[in-house]
Amino acid sequence: MTHASDKLRLQRQRGAFGHRVREHRLSAGLSQEELAEAAGIHRTYVSSLERGQRNVSLDNIIALARALKVDAAQLLEGI
Amino acid sequence: MTHASDKLRLQRQRGAFGHRVREHRLSAGLSQEELAEAAGIHRTYVSSLERGQRNVSLDNIIALARALKVDAAQLLEGI
Secondary structure, three states: OOHHHHHHHHHHHHHHHHHHHHHHHHHOOOOHHHHHHHHOOOHHHHHHHHOOOOOOEHHHHHHHHHHHOOOHHHHHOOO | OOHHHHHHHHHHHHHHHHHHHHHHHHHOOOOHHHHHHHHOOOHHHHHHHHOOOOOOEHHHHHHHHHHHOOOHHHHHOOO
16 A cells, blocks of 8 residues: 555544544534543644544543543444 | 542553453464554554553554454454
């Protein structure tokens, strides 16, 4: 797989993850600020990860899931 | 939650993830070296993440899942 297609695949995966977090956040009725506070993550980080611009760590994936009251696995479904 | 209990929780989570990767690797009949190569990750990184010593990134979680031929969500089930 070429470097370019690799990069595209990674961007698509991060975008899918960001979209999933946003979906759960909205259905939980939380603002980005409220999610960030509950997860112990900076608000601007939540905003950029929802836009698919972050290679989020395991610790933060689990902190986000806890704050959204979903299983961490649910944030990766179908990705 | 105190800093110490936070640290313990993170270690427990990383350990559970490492254990899950190891389980899938063994049932796929792969050595750490073979998994590392298939996932495009260094062998020593696979060894330390299986021991729960790594805060693995989203990109690497997905690369590991692809190499193990499982969904990324399966690597986070129950964590």
